[in-house]
Amino acid sequence: MSASTFNTMRHDWSLAQVRALFTQPFNDLLFQAQTVHRAHFNANRVQVSTLLSIKTGACPEDCKYCPQSGHYNTGLAKEKLMQVQAVLDEAARAKAIGATRFCMGAAWKHPSAKDMPYVLKMVEGVKALGLETCMTLGKLDQAQTAALADAGLDYYNHNLDTSPEFYTSIITTRTYSERLQTLSYVRDAGMKICSGGILGMGESLDDRANLLIQLANLPEHPESVPINMLVKVAGTPMENAEDIDPFDFIRMLAVARIMMPQSHVRLSAGREAMNEQMQALAFFAGANSIFYGDKLLTTANPQADKDMLLFSRLGILPEAHEDHADEVHQAAIEHALMDQKSSEQFYNAAV
Numbered sequence: 222m223s224a225s226t227f228n229t230m231r232h233d234w235s236l237a238q239v240r241a242l243f244t245q246p247f248n249d250l251l252f253q254a255q256t257v258h259r260a261h262f263n264a265n266r267v268q269v270s271t272l273l274s275i276k277t278g279a280c281p282e283d284c285k286y287c288p289q290s291g292h293y294n295t296g297l298a299k300e301k302l303m304q305v306q307a308v309l310d311e312a313a314r315a316k317a318i319g320a321t322r323f324c325m326g327a328a329w330k331h332p333s334a335k336d337m338p339y340v341l342k343m344v345e346g347v348k349a350l351g352l353e354t355c356m357t358l359g360k361l362d363q364a365q366t367a368a369l370a371d372a373g374l375d376y377y378n379h380n381l382d383t384s385p386e387f388y389t390s391i392i393t394t395r396t397y398s399e400r401l402q403t404l405s406y407v408r409d410a411g412m413k414i415c416s417g418g419i420l421g422m423g424e425s426l427d428d429r430a431n432l433l434i435q436l437a438n439l440p441e442h443p444e445s446v447p448i449n450m451l452v453k454v455a456g457t458p459m460e461n462a463e464d465i466d467p468f469d470f471i472r473m474l475a476v477a478r479i480m481m482p483q484s485h486v487r488l489s490a491g492r493e494a495m496n497e498q499m500q501a502l503a504f505f506a507g508a509n510s511i512f513y514g515d516k517l518l519t520t521a522n523p524q525a526d527k528d529m530l531l532f533s534r535l536g537i538l539p540e541a542h543e544d545h546a547d548e549v550h551q552a553a554i555e556h557a558l559m560d561q562k563s564s565e566q567f568y569n570a571a572v
């Protein structure tokens with residue numbers, strides 16, 4: 222692989238090229254991904270976000286994997302839009318445990334005019350705490366996108382979920398082109414994009430490749446690319462989906478890293494089902510972002526201290542705020558890690 226391979230930002234991937242990445246020997250793929258990763262990032266830093274569900278359940282969309290869809294009976298307790306102050310309290314708590322980005326998710330088809338003023342106040346308040354802000358609210362129109370950007374929203378999450386070809390097997394209430402349109406509005410408004418997909422829904426290797434092609438061939442790569450492992454929730458049409466080979470999941474992370482060298486590739490939903498060895502392999506493949514905290518929307522997420530302990534054992538530190546060197550914040554995180562290093566469970570990977 223030439224030096225230029227490590228630094229090229231490509232937007233013209235073909236299916237044959239991406240298939241070739243996926244199907245090469247596992248060690249060759251991981252070596253290539255790790256080499257690309259090191260050309261663009263500190264390989265021992267992982268960005269940490271916290272995710273809060275600000276409005277839960279009763280979503281009119283029919284995403285077959287989602288416990289929040291009103292189309293399926295999953296026993297999920299529905300909640301109205303949270304009060305602004307309650308959201309800000311959660312954001313302060315997330316900051317205290319080391320998160321640098323606070324993501325707020327609402328189970329909506331799109332935000333309503335009635336809810337927008339509250340949503341904007343949440344963005345302003347979380348921003349004022351010194352956290353990066355991210356929201357996922359469904360489809361946006363241009364005016365809503367502009368208002369969110371004006372309020373200080375840094376990232377908008379809107380996943381493509383899967384390939385265009387497989388998409389209608391998973392969702393029928395919103396089109397792929399509507400999703401791409403929302404991403405285009407977000408980009409035009411100057412915000413950063415968080416967009417990725419889910420593995421384990423019965424998709425083929427070509428579907429995985431075509432999802433990554435959709436993301437990497439956008440005019441600009443999404444800054445954040447969450448790769449989720451399906452969480453099989455009872456009551457959803459996906460509750461009995463077949464497990465995927467864990468190595469295929471790692472391959473997806475590695476190929477995403479190679480195709481979008483400067484994006485944060487996020488190890489996202491489904492992480493709780495992964496053992497520590499698999500998570501370590503995911504970081505080696507180029508994943509450099511995680512969610513932590515108590516919950517990942519409505520599914521359980523490993524506890525923050527467990528994550529910090531794994532970071533310690535791997536010699537990984539949480540990444541500081543992207544836009545400015547928040548030395549005080551970083552020092553607090555490193556101090557917390559040093560405390561854990563002194564615990565008897567600590568295994569010093571550097572020795």
Ligand code: SF4
Pocket residue numbers: 280281282283284287288289290291327328329330359
């Ligand atoms: S994934 Fe999002 S849009 Fe789809 S049903 Fe769940 S909350 Fe609604």
